[in-house]
Amino acid sequence: MFSVFESPEYRRSRSAYRWFCMLEYFISLLVTDVYLFKLLSYAGLGDGSIGLIASLGTFSSFFQLTSIWLVRRIKNVKKWTVFFCISSQLTLIALYFLPFLPFSPAIKTALAFTGVLLAYFFSGSISSILFQWANSYVDPHHRAVYSAEKEMLSLLGGMIFTFILGITMDRFELAGRLTNSFILTIALGLMISALSFTALMRIDGGWQPKANSSKNSTLGPLLKALFHNRSYLHVVVLHILWTCAQCLTVGFLGSYKSKELMYSVGAVQVFNIFGSGFRFVLSKPLGKFADHTSYSRCIETGLYIAAAAFFPAILASPSSRWLIVVFTLLFAVSQAALCQNLFNVLYDFVPPEHFVQASAIRNCIGGVFGFLASLAGSWLLTYVQGQGNRLFGLPLYGQQLLAALSFLLTLGCGVYVRRFLVKRVKAAAV
Numbered sequence: 001m002f003s004v005f006e007s008p009e010y011r012r013s014r015s016a017y018r019w020f021c022m023l024e025y026f027i028s029l030l031v032t033d034v035y036l037f038k039l040l041s042y043a044g045l046g047d048g049s050i051g052l053i054a055s056l057g058t059f060s061s062f063f064q065l066t067s068i069w070l071v072r073r074i075k076n077v078k079k080w081t082v083f084f085c086i087s088s089q090l091t092l093i094a095l096y097f098l099p100f101l102p103f104s105p106a107i108k109t110a111l112a113f114t115g116v117l118l119a120y121f122f123s124g125s126i127s128s129i130l131f132q133w134a135n136s137y138v139d140p141h142h143r144a145v146y147s148a149e150k151e152m153l154s155l156l157g158g159m160i161f162t163f164i165l166g167i168t169m170d171r172f173e174l175a176g177r178l179t180n181s182f183i184l185t186i187a188l189g190l191m192i193s194a195l196s197f198t199a200l201m202r203i204d205g206g207w208q209p210k211a212n213s214s215k216n217s218t219l220g221p222l223l224k225a226l227f228h229n230r231s232y233l234h235v236v237v238l239h240i241l242w243t244c245a246q247c248l249t250v251g252f253l254g255s256y257k258s259k260e261l262m263y264s265v266g267a268v269q270v271f272n273i274f275g276s277g278f279r280f281v282l283s284k285p286l287g288k289f290a291d292h293t294s295y296s297r298c299i300e301t302g303l304y305i306a307a308a309a310f311f312p313a314i315l316a317s318p319s320s321r322w323l324i325v326v327f328t329l330l331f332a333v334s335q336a337a338l339c340q341n342l343f344n345v346l347y348d349f350v351p352p353e354h355f356v357q358a359s360a361i362r363n364c365i366g367g368v369f370g371f372l373a374s375l376a377g378s379w380l381l382t383y384v385q386g387q388g389n390r391l392f393g394l395p396l397y398g399q400q401l402l403a404a405l406s407f408l409l410t411l412g413c414g415v416y417v418r419r420f421l422v423k424r425v426k427a428a429a430v
Contacts, residue, residue, distance in 0.1 A: 044105035054251035063124030078205035088122035093189035147340035148287030166269030275332030302337025
């Protein structure tokens with residue numbers, strides 16, 4: 001029997017979205033981890049500021065509140081999605097001009113904060129709408145497998161991309177021409193953005209969000225319905241805890257790998273490539289596991305793996321720096337179970353017509369807490385460094401303390417999912 005999901009338009013749209021996600025992933029890699037550290041430290045920013053900027057992604061969640069307004073008003077989803085996505089990419093690429101600007105470090109810091117926030121405004125405002133639009137062409141019974149296949153394409157491309165870029169940046173730095181690598185990155189970013197535009201244009205533009213046609217689309221009743229949904233509230237609490245666990249540590253590890261652990265950009269990218277390789281191999285099996293059991297069960301598994309990742313990061317120091325490699329590998333594996341399913345889990349507990357609003361509100365609340373966690377992490381890191389990397393008389397790096405806090409939070413997240421989400425999915429299935 002013919003299924004609409006096998007029509008040429010649907011197949012083309014799914015393929016185009018896969019390619020767009022890979023290209024968008026490339027852009028995000030340019031402003032994460034050691035790439036961001038090399039760029040901003042060369043521009044004169046301090047470790048604390050770089051860590052905060054690395055954690056500003058949480059504000060993309062805050063900006064998702066804009067999508068609540070957009071989804072009820074825009075008539076052409078495709079046009080607005082293309083505009084917001086490409087604007088976000090171009091703004092992030094513009095950060096690579098910072099080293100060439102004749103301004104003081106304070107002004108460059110302000111420009112970096114402003115640029116990253118503006119980029120995340122564009123991406124956050126449209127991300128939930130883009131996710132629901134693109135996934136409307138996916139068979140709901142195979143959503144987790146499709147998400148895994150999409151992620152695998154991004155990972156495979158990302159491994160090649162980071163390897164080439166990392167080696168190139170190292171060679172430029174060894175030759176004393178690091179600014180040349182920034183120029184190359186700008187050119188590369190513009191090319192990727194052009195390809196992203198092409199991919200988005202190939203997604204079918206006939207879909208419209210149900211919120212536009214719903215008679216009960218006013219915000220008051222919608223919010224009341226969401227906040228009386230106990231399962232949804234549990235998803236929100238989970239998002240808060242996991243976002244805090246990540247923001248406490250991950251954004252501050254780029255400088256730690258490069259300075260205290262003395263790894264080169266190329267070496268860090270080799271570790272990341274191996275991590276992506278493990279994630280690539282496990283993405284589809286975990287996707288099938290999620291489709292056959294539930295998104296919540298897969299999330300629980302991913303959280304325990306993430307907790308296991310943070311533990312070696314607690315012990316990683318210049319004398320045992322190889323432990324940060326263990327963290328990188330395990331954390332990458334955890335993302336195979338967590339990344340897409342943290343979005344997909346909303347389908348289990350929220351009606352489709354409320355998906356964009358539910359996603360935006362959840363991510364906004366989590367983003368606020370995540371940023372507060374980043375501020376706390378920055379303060380703790382600065383405090384421990386001010387004590388000569390000692391705490392209570394014991395030798396300790398600030399990143400080790402942050403990893404310990406993330407370990408405890410992530411372990412708590414796993415228990416929380418088991419107690420409040422997995423059981424609810426089982427009860428609904430009975």
